[in-house]
Amino acid sequence: MKVEALPAIKGNYNLQDYEETYKTFDWKETEKSFSWSETGKVNMAYEAIDRHAESFRKNKIALYYRNDSRKEKYTFKELKELTNKAGNVLKSYGDVEKGDRVFIFMPRSPEFYFAALGAIKLGAIVGPLFEAFMEGAVKDRLEDSEAKVLVTTPDLLYRVPVDQLPALKTIFIVGTDVEEDGKYVDFLKHLEDAPSSLDIEWVDRNDGLILHYTSGSTGKPKGVLHVHNAMIQHYQTAKWVLDLQEEDIYWCTADPGWVTGTSYGMFGPWLTGTSNVIIGGRFSPDAWYKTIEEFGVTVWYSAPTSFRMLMGAGDEVIKKYNLSTLRHILSVGEPLNPEVIRWGRKVFNHRIHDTWWMTETGAHLICNYPSMEIKPGSMGKPIPGVEAAIVDDQGNVLPPNRMGNLAIKRGWPSMMHTIWNNQAKYDSYFFPNGWYVSGDSAYMDEDGYFWFQGRVDDVIMTAGERVGPFEVESKLLEHPAVAEAGVIGKPDPVRGEIIKAFVALMDGYEESDELKEDIRQFVKKGFAAHAAPREIEFRDKLPKTRSGKIMRRVLKAWELDLPVGDLSTMED
Numbered sequence: 001m002k003v004e005a006l007p008a009i010k011g012n013y014n015l016q017d018y019e020e021t022y023k024t025f026d027w028k029e030t031e032k033s034f035s036w037s038e039t040g041k042v043n044m045a046y047e048a049i050d051r052h053a054e055s056f057r058k059n060k061i062a063l064y065y066r067n068d069s070r071k072e073k074y075t076f077k078e079l080k081e082l083t084n085k086a087g088n089v090l091k092s093y094g095d096v097e098k099g100d101r102v103f104i105f106m107p108r109s110p111e112f113y114f115a116a117l118g119a120i121k122l123g124a125i126v127g128p129l130f131e132a133f134m135e136g137a138v139k140d141r142l143e144d145s146e147a148k149v150l151v152t153t154p155d156l157l158y159r160v161p162v163d164q165l166p167a168l169k170t171i172f173i174v175g176t177d178v179e180e181d182g183k184y185v186d187f188l189k190h191l192e193d194a195p196s197s198l199d200i201e202w203v204d205r206n207d208g209l210i211l212h213y214t215s216g217s218t219g220k221p222k223g224v225l226h227v228h229n230a231m232i233q234h235y236q237t238a239k240w241v242l243d244l245q246e247e248d249i250y251w252c253t254a255d256p257g258w259v260t261g262t263s264y265g266m267f268g269p270w271l272t273g274t275s276n277v278i279i280g281g282r283f284s285p286d287a288w289y290k291t292i293e294e295f296g297v298t299v300w301y302s303a304p305t306s307f308r309m310l311m312g313a314g315d316e317v318i319k320k321y322n323l324s325t326l327r328h329i330l331s332v333g334e335p336l337n338p339e340v341i342r343w344g345r346k347v348f349n350h351r352i353h354d355t356w357w358m359t360e361t362g363a364h365l366i367c368n369y370p371s372m373e374i375k376p377g378s379m380g381k382p383i384p385g386v387e388a389a390i391v392d393d394q395g396n397v398l399p400p401n402r403m404g405n406l407a408i409k410r411g412w413p414s415m416m417h418t419i420w421n422n423q424a425k426y427d428s429y430f431f432p433n434g435w436y437v438s439g440d441s442a443y444m445d446e447d448g449y450f451w452f453q454g455r456v457d458d459v460i461m462t463a464g465e466r467v468g469p470f471e472v473e474s475k476l477l478e479h480p481a482v483a484e485a486g487v488i489g490k491p492d493p494v495r496g497e498i499i500k501a502f503v504a505l506m507d508g509y510e511e512s513d514e515l516k517e518d519i520r521q522f523v524k525k526g527f528a529a530h531a532a533p534r535e536i537e538f539r540d541k542l543p544k545t546r547s548g549k550i551m552r553r554v555l556k557a558w559e560l561d562l563p564v565g566d567l568s569t570m571e572d
């Protein structure tokens with residue numbers, strides 16, 4: 001693959017000499033940026049907010065917010081006070097203490113961040129939930145984590161099966177005219193009255209910070225626990241990869257229900273004292289371009305699906321807006337097509353920089369830095385302090401240009417600490433010789449660039465969101481008409497993959513388009529809109545192993561007209 005001649009953007013705070021930095025860098029250097037490296041007393045919320053509120057940045061805007069009905073901004077000083085107040089409310093009315101799980105289930109809004117950072121100031125573990133989750137998804141997560149407190153809005157409350165969640169003691173409602181009753185507490189009323197000073201709970205660097213549930217190919221979603229120590233890498237990559245500088249206006253389009261929306265939607269930008277734009281409401285090309293113009297966004301972090309949707313909307317709409325403030329654009333979550341990079345260069349006059357990492361890894365691992373030559377289609381190179389390789393199924397490192405498992409040498413600061421209630425699952429990520437196995441297949445070229453090839457397992461990436469086929473199949477099976485269900489990701493030009501379900505019906509049910517729609521709605525309403533199959537195909541019978549496991553690879557081969565391969569384990 002040849003290197004395309006593209007103009008190099010030189011960031012100021014970066015890796016002018018990548019090779020040299022890579023050889024000599026040690027994470028201990030980054031750690032020294034924080035005073036806790038000496039005291040050992042740490043709290044993410046202090047480092048992200050209070051530290052700036054007590055510095056020359058105190059009147060700098062930390063948060064710009066807009067949705068359809070609100071437009072607000074908050075300085076670091078104001079955020080310090082509001083997160084203190086939120087901490088006091090959670091403590092006084094929810095009895096929140098160190099280690100408690102505080103879940104937040106609400107649309108993106110300033111209150112989301114007040115509550116999250118307030119909880120972190122108390123040493124609690126925050127569990128952010130994507131607003132589109134329906135009852136089943138909400139229940140799984142609150143149950144597994146034994147959440148003690150939930151912060152939510154009146155509209156979403158009906159999706160919380162409160163009486164089935166014995167550990168859940170208090171529910172804070174963020175809304176107007178909230179009726180307080182037993183477990184239910186009016187968050188905003190008490191926020192107003194709460195004291196604006198708070199004694200921060202200083203914790204150990206390996207104490208819990210945030211719990212992100214994510215999907216694998218089997219089983220229920222698993223709780224990936226990150227700890228305060230992750231800030232070392234959030235901070236360093238916000239500098240190196242996002243290239244955040246004092247004057248930047250930064251916009252990350254991801255929802256905090258996903259890891260990108262926390263690691264790089266709150267922690268990274270605020271640890272570096274950057275002005276952070278947060279937008280509520282729905283995606284539309286006009287709304288997005290308007291955001292860049294209105295706030296003068298300089299650094300923009302989004303995902304391939306969004307870029308492809310913008311590309312599909314055409315270049316005319318771009319001409320209506322002044323996007324000249326943009327200086328650095330990044331992407332994460334799925335493979336970034338060379339075509340999108342070329343489009344970005346044409347319409348924004350910037351290359352879009354791909355970054356690779358996972359919920360489990362907590363922060364960037366393999367990236368294209370501002371100072372680096374991009375090979376369109378490649379995820380880039382490991383950042384300093386991170387050792388990446390392609391290994392075979394036994395954990396042996398493979399030479400360049402051989403496809404295998406993308407693996408990372410254990411020991412980067414933002415690595416997940418455990419899988420909640422499932423240490424065995426955590427351990428299963430590692431080869432005995434210390435390689436963390438990502439579940440992605442890739443190869444490395446002779447220049448050390450990594451090229452994504454696909455998932456090793458059946459995990460689906462649709463519109464940048466990670467969906468476990470098993471969870472969707474389980475929901476499908478709850479529908480009275482469904483006897484068997486198998487779910488795959490089907491390649492799609494805009495969304496990367498869409499979810500396709502193969503369904504065998506119970507006796508007595510007739511195939512029809514109405515039934516398909518009914519099944520689709522069933523998953524959408526009972527589980528989550530983004531996990532509802534866009535396509536459903538009825539089959540009399542699905543391919544299964546002798547042990548009864550649906551063979552998704554056979555379904556995929558049917559769909560893509562590929563050879564079905566070895567069928568020796570198939571029943572009949």
Ligand code: WTA
Pocket residue numbers: 214258259260331332333334335336354355356357358359360379438439440452454455461464465466
């Ligand atoms: C995929 C998102 C190709 C990959 C931060 C990974 C990517 C999974 C890229 C993690 C990329 C992420 N190119 N694929 N640049 N970045 N992925 O946990 O399959 O939601 O394993 O984390 O997304 O998804 P997750």
